[in-house]
Amino acid sequence: xxxxxxxxxxxxxxxxxxxxxxxxxxxxxxxxxxxxxxxxxxxxxxxxxxxxxxxxxxxxxxxxxxxxxxxxxxxxxxxxxxxxxxxxxxxxxxxxxxxxxxxxxxxxxxxxxxxxxxxxxxxxxxxxxxxxxxxxxxxxxxxxxxxxxxxxxxxxxxxxxxxxxxxxxxxxxxxxxxxxxxxxxxxxxxxxxxxxxxxxxxxxxxxxxxxxxxxxxx
Numbered sequence: 001x002x003x004x005x006x007x008x009x010x011x012x013x014x015x016x017x018x019x020x021x022x023x024x025x026x027x028x029x030x031x032x033x034x035x036x037x038x039x040x041x042x043x044x045x046x047x048x049x050x051x052x053x054x055x056x057x058x059x060x061x062x063x064x065x066x067x068x069x070x071x072x073x074x075x076x077x078x079x080x081x082x083x084x085x086x087x088x089x090x091x092x093x094x095x096x097x098x099x100x101x102x103x104x105x106x107x108x109x110x111x112x113x114x115x116x117x118x119x120x121x122x123x124x125x126x127x128x129x130x131x132x133x134x135x136x137x138x139x140x141x142x143x144x145x146x147x148x149x150x151x152x153x154x155x156x157x158x159x160x161x162x163x164x165x166x167x168x169x170x171x172x173x174x175x176x177x178x179x180x181x182x183x184x185x186x187x188x189x190x191x192x193x194x195x196x197x198x199x200x201x202x203x204x205x206x207x208x209x210x211x212x213x214x215x216x217x218x
Contacts, residue, residue, distance in 0.1 A: 011175025029097035
């Protein structure tokens with residue numbers, strides 16, 4: 001499908017763009033699994049770059065990083081679970097990255113080193129309590145999970161692991177991301193907006209921000 005025909009409703013674009021506006025940003029996992037995302041008009045990293053004062057991208061995919069550099073993006077090749085860029089940022093962003101990792105503690109420790117005092121860490125992750133997940137489990141006995149995912153995080157477990165690694169959660173939001181290219185996807189979008197359930201059950205994405213805790217006063 002060509003980029004011009006892609007039709008996506010993406011809560012993450014608004015969430016991360018607003019946080020990045022006029023700020024120095026580190027954006028992690030920028031390739032979003034595949035280089036083809038770069039040509040998608042809803043590519044999250046491009047939205048963050050456009051909103052920010054400056055933006056450094058980070059991804060572990062070496063060929064993809066080289067391709068982005070060739071396109072003029074400032075991107076470093078590094079493992080999000082073990083990196084040190086020798087500088088800090090107003091905003092460190094991780095859109096749908098944490099659920100792919102096998103060393104979340106190492107990741108959060110690295111993130112904390114790169115958030116300036118007064119700055120924020122922002123992340124998004126799939127909502128494990130989305131109604132469609134429960135329906136799928138009831139019908140098939142299995143949840144729909146990306147083949148590279150290693151874990152689920154809900155607001156409570158996310159807050160717990162962030163607290164353990166020097167952060168305090170300051171904001172939790174729920175939203176939804178949809179590719180609107182099929183009838184099923186459009187029906188899902190409609191149901192998400194008419195089913196009489198709380199947002200924490202009705203929408204498919206968790207988004208939160210957390211601030212580093214001053215250890216001297218903690």
